[in-house]
Amino acid sequence: MVREVSKSTDIIYPDSDGQPMADNTKQFRWIVVVKENLELLFADNPDIFVAGDLLWYPVEGNNRIRRAPDAMVVFGRPKGDRGSYRQWEEDNIAPQVVFEILSPGNRFSEMVQKQAFYNHYGVEEYYVYDPDEADLTGMIRNQGMLEPIEEMQGWVSPRLGIRFQLGEGTLNIFTPTGDPFLGFIELDRRRRDAEAERDRERQRASLAEEERDRERQRASLAEEERDRERQRAEAAEAQLQAMEQRLRELGLNEPPHPPSE
Structure with missing residues (x-):
């Protein structure tokens, strides 16, 4: 992997954390489905950046504070390739929406840490899907804090406009025009x-x-x-x-x- 260096501090911000993108084919398939359909949804808007498994560094000068959401959406930032998302180089705009797809290898402590990270660094909407259990949870920022969404069945994302529908052993996601994620x-x-x-x-x-x-x-x-x-x-x-x-x-x-x- 390419290693990029901040010119201002000479601190290395690696493009990889050494972790695999997914632990199994089901998790990988869902990551691709979510990320690619979000790309398609906002393909005509040049100022919405969508990424999958991209390291996000929110604090300049600290390369240990980082996360790589399975999928993230940033409103107000241009499309384009990046080795990592260094927030101070992106008008200090944090990703507004992040997705995590669970696998059997995810530990409870890891998910707690991710939730704390996203809560602290300004994520507005946080969605976690467990494809093995067909279970979807979500959180939305309210008065400065991420709070659980009580009912996910039929929930419509305020930022994305997409609708979540839990069906027979799976999750269905629909665009604002009613087309399914495929x-x-x-x-x-x-x-x-x-x-x-x-x-x-x-x-x-x-x-x-x-x-x-x-x-x-x-x-x-x-x-x-x-x-x-x-x-x-x-x-x-x-x-x-x-x-x-x-x-x-x-x-x-x-x-x-x-x-x-």
Whole structure:
């Protein structure tokens, strides 16, 4: 891992704490689901930074005070790659929302320490999900302290606008528009389905345009035929007038004179 040095203090702020991102596949899958769907949710907002398993250093000059939330969201900071989140270099803005996904390896004392850290350093919303037990707990800042959310079923995050719904042995998370958080495979399938539908729509549009072209060609041919018919009628009329003129010249079309009395 890259090791970065603060130029002002020459203190090293490591980019890694040496701990694995996850202890098992289920925990890892949930971390990815939460982090990636949050990325998608705020993809169009350049001033919302989302990260997963990124070390957060809240205090300049102390590299021992740090945590790496499984997922965190920072409003008011630009997107972009970072080796760590050093708060004093980020307009001193603390992550407002953090998520932790439990694994069997998590100790009670560790979770207590994390809660104390997030409470002390200004996190506004703190969510902990245990995928083995399908159990979700949350805390929200009230009068300067993180306090437990009494009812998580149907809870809507004030900051994120997402809704939590505990179902049959799992957690469902919905965006403000009601779309569910999805795993990578399902997201990829939906992406491919959307691309296929766009291809079909382009084909339908192309066929419709071809039909419009044919209709324009038919209309053009019909107009050309009407022009030719007008030309034939005009030619016939001109020929008839010429014949009448010739007859008049020969006196053959003069009406007979009435008999003399």
